[in-house]
Amino acid sequence: MTSTADRLAHEKRKEKGFGTNKQAVKFSRQDYGTLRQQCLDSGRLFEDPSFPTEYKSLGYNELGPYSSKTRGVVWKRPTELCSKPKFIDDGATRTDICQGALGDCWLLAAIASLTLDQRILARVVPTGQSFEEGYAGIFHFQFWQFGEWVDVVIDDRLPTRDGKLLFVHSAEGNEFWSALLEKAYAKVCGCYEALTGGNTIEGFEDFTGGIAEIYCLDKAPPQLFQIIKKALNLGSLLGCSIDINSSYESEAVTSLKLVKGHAYSVTGAEEVSYRGQPVQLVRIRNPWGQVEWTGPWSDGSREWNYVSEDEKSKLNHVAEDGEFWMSYSDFMKHFSRLEICNLTPDTLESDDVGHWNHYQFEGMWRIGATAGGCRNNPATFTSNPQFVVRLEDVDDDPLNGEDGCTFLVGLMQKDGRRQRRLNRDLETIGFAIYKVPDQYKGRSNVHLGPDVLLRQRAVAMSSTFINTREVCDRFTLPPGEYVIIPSTFHPHKNASFVLRVFSEKQAATSPLEEEIGAEIKDEEEICERDVDPHFKRLFKQIAGDDLEVSAFELVRILNNIVSHRSDLKTDGFSLETGRLIVSLLDKDESAKLGLLEFHTLWLKIQKYLEIFKNHDNDNSGTMSSHEMRGAAIEAGFQVNSSLLQVIVSRYADCHYAVDFDSFVGCLIKLEMLFKMFKALDKDHQGKIELDLQQWMSLALH
Numbered sequence: 001m002t003s004t005a006d007r008l009a010h011e012k013r014k015e016k017g018f019g020t021n022k023q024a025v026k027f028s029r030q031d032y033g034t035l036r037q038q039c040l041d042s043g044r045l046f047e048d049p050s051f052p053t054e055y056k057s058l059g060y061n062e063l064g065p066y067s068s069k070t071r072g073v074v075w076k077r078p079t080e081l082c083s084k085p086k087f088i089d090d091g092a093t094r095t096d097i098c099q100g101a102l103g104d105c106w107l108l109a110a111i112a113s114l115t116l117d118q119r120i121l122a123r124v125v126p127t128g129q130s131f132e133e134g135y136a137g138i139f140h141f142q143f144w145q146f147g148e149w150v151d152v153v154i155d156d157r158l159p160t161r162d163g164k165l166l167f168v169h170s171a172e173g174n175e176f177w178s179a180l181l182e183k184a185y186a187k188v189c190g191c192y193e194a195l196t197g198g199n200t201i202e203g204f205e206d207f208t209g210g211i212a213e214i215y216c217l218d219k220a221p222p223q224l225f226q227i228i229k230k231a232l233n234l235g236s237l238l239g240c241s242i243d244i245n246s247s248y249e250s251e252a253v254t255s256l257k258l259v260k261g262h263a264y265s266v267t268g269a270e271e272v273s274y275r276g277q278p279v280q281l282v283r284i285r286n287p288w289g290q291v292e293w294t295g296p297w298s299d300g301s302r303e304w305n306y307v308s309e310d311e312k313s314k315l316n317h318v319a320e321d322g323e324f325w326m327s328y329s330d331f332m333k334h335f336s337r338l339e340i341c342n343l344t345p346d347t348l349e350s351d352d353v354g355h356w357n358h359y360q361f362e363g364m365w366r367i368g369a370t371a372g373g374c375r376n377n378p379a380t381f382t383s384n385p386q387f388v389v390r391l392e393d394v395d396d397d398p399l400n401g402e403d404g405c406t407f408l409v410g411l412m413q414k415d416g417r418r419q420r421r422l423n424r425d426l427e428t429i430g431f432a433i434y435k436v437p438d439q440y441k442g443r444s445n446v447h448l449g450p451d452v453l454l455r456q457r458a459v460a461m462s463s464t465f466i467n468t469r470e471v472c473d474r475f476t477l478p479p480g481e482y483v484i485i486p487s488t489f490h491p492h493k494n495a496s497f498v499l500r501v502f503s504e505k506q507a508a509t510s511p512l513e514e515e516i517g518a519e520i521k522d523e524e525e526i527c528e529r530d531v532d533p534h535f536k537r538l539f540k541q542i543a544g545d546d547l548e549v550s551a552f553e554l555v556r557i558l559n560n561i562v563s564h565r566s567d568l569k570t571d572g573f574s575l576e577t578g579r580l581i582v583s584l585l586d587k588d589e590s591a592k593l594g595l596l597e598f599h600t601l602w603l604k605i606q607k608y609l610e611i612f613k614n615h616d617n618d619n620s621g622t623m624s625s626h627e628m629r630g631a632a633i634e635a636g637f638q639v640n641s642s643l644l645q646v647i648v649s650r651y652a653d654c655h656y657a658v659d660f661d662s663f664v665g666c667l668i669k670l671e672m673l674f675k676m677f678k679a680l681d682k683d684h685q686g687k688i689e690l691d692l693q694q695w696m697s698l699a700l701h
Helices: 002-015 032-042 105-114 118-124 177-189 200-208 224-233 302-306 309-314 328-334 418-422 533-543 551-562 575-585 595-615 625-634 641-651 660-680 692-699
Strands: 074-076 138-145 148-155 158-161 211-216 237-241 264-274 277-285 323-327 337-342 357-365 387-391 405-413 429-435 470-477 480-488 495-503 507-511
Touching (some): 032 138, 032 148, 105 118, 105 177, 118 138, 118 200, 138 177, 148 177, 158 177, 200 211, 200 237, 211 405, 224 237, 224 264, 224 277, 224 337, 264 309, 277 328, 387 495, 405 429, 533 551, 533 595, 551 575, 551 660, 595 660, 625 660, 641 660
Antiparallel strands (some): 074 158, 211 337, 237 264, 237 337, 264 277, 277 323, 387 480, 387 507, 405 470, 405 495
């Protein structure tokens, strides 16, 4: 229950704007300003209780307590390592980032890219921090984590061995922003060891909140040059690299002075006239040093002699260490991968660049309710979460010459690095996109079922289902309404995810989900003479002399009935269910059912039995929990995915099957809750207000 309450509270905070860059969430509920002031007032340096100087903060295996790699580790503050430590000395540069004894070069390459854009750096590394005025042994950083910005507080005790930093350090030895940034990121991920192995693009995303595309250049789309130009105009971060086949090739320099296994940045893309012919050029930057491309279009090459002065000035063609131009064709030939991190308006509020339109949603796959797996699993596929995107305006300058609407879809699963300690692997994830049929267009209060989705083919899909943190693909589709269905490859997998849509033009997006509701018909008013005489005699036999049935007697009666049916599997009606039924139907508050009340129950049970049998597709005597949505609808209740997850956790067995007594108990409970809410919602606003006494009375009812 507490986890459900926490999730609802989280949703409320999101509605109020928490989680944006301007209102970052306090990681571990630690407020930097408050903690720093407490330290200054007490005269004590900050010691972080949520990321202590213990082995568990280092790691669990390679950096675990019994590893030789952690022997002799001492945590020290920068003030203990040098006489005049600096947070940032004369600006943050690439030389501030030297790798230590941790395989997180992917993260360091992303940190190095941060130094190329001081505006983005200032978002991740808040200004005004130092080891001088107001020093209290406390620092903070901001990261994007699975849909929201978090502000992470750390103390400045860093792991050392023999008086030297164990992990990231600066070349000069007295600058500590990069080491402290690495520590803050390790805290977010659970420990230092959780940072080993990764892709630079993951760091890009967590430093910007952007969405990443990866292109293998030997399989690149024909319009990739136009994609690069558009991305640069939209302020995206672009990186490229040359793959290596073995560790021996890492940092190997080619004959034309390109470095293998090395992270470059793409900073420009232009077309120039060369001897009367158009030539496409890209500008590359090597953030690590002065080694530059020496082939065609490099600094001082003869090709520039045939370019007009006007075009040269437009290209800002100046000899600058580490930055160079090369032809697009040579770029495609010599480089292996291109990574594009497309930014949101929340990353940089600037009029200098255009922006993608950005939409994001959080969701869950839960076994038995919403973990339907991919289309290969028709019995469960449509139970996955669904999201609608409405595309109306076509691109201004279509890449392939045909009108269409360009958008990116990114599906990211949460907390992969934190779960490594538990030896849990990432799930294999992907998504499919379908057209919304005409009869459902313009609606978001519907969940598309098998009658819709299994009768058509997907119009687009993720390029692969893969066990990675994020799957992202670019699509161009005609204007229209589409439903995106994210899923794990196999059904019955628990995971949480963030789905993001970036569109060139404004689009309307929302979860595709039923509104919770009920169509409960008032029972027909009948009198005793309307009851069948045979039913009356039967009731007198089972009710006894007082002609009323208590919850105890009701349970005995119902269990006697179902025990004689071979087509139903049941553990028997519980006393709790019996009390619920009596509470729902007991109009005179006698805590028992009289003849008319029992007659109403009997008709209700007959109706529920018919619905149950309709959804017991394999005649097993039980109903799959994935069928609960349809069965509830037939009984008059509309439930959304969140409510369905609660129902399954409460009423399904360990095999995610629902037997008859649980089915009846669920529907009785739903009817009671809807009636309670309706009675308390006097203004028909869809909201009720309760004091603690009322809440406790209703919850215990």
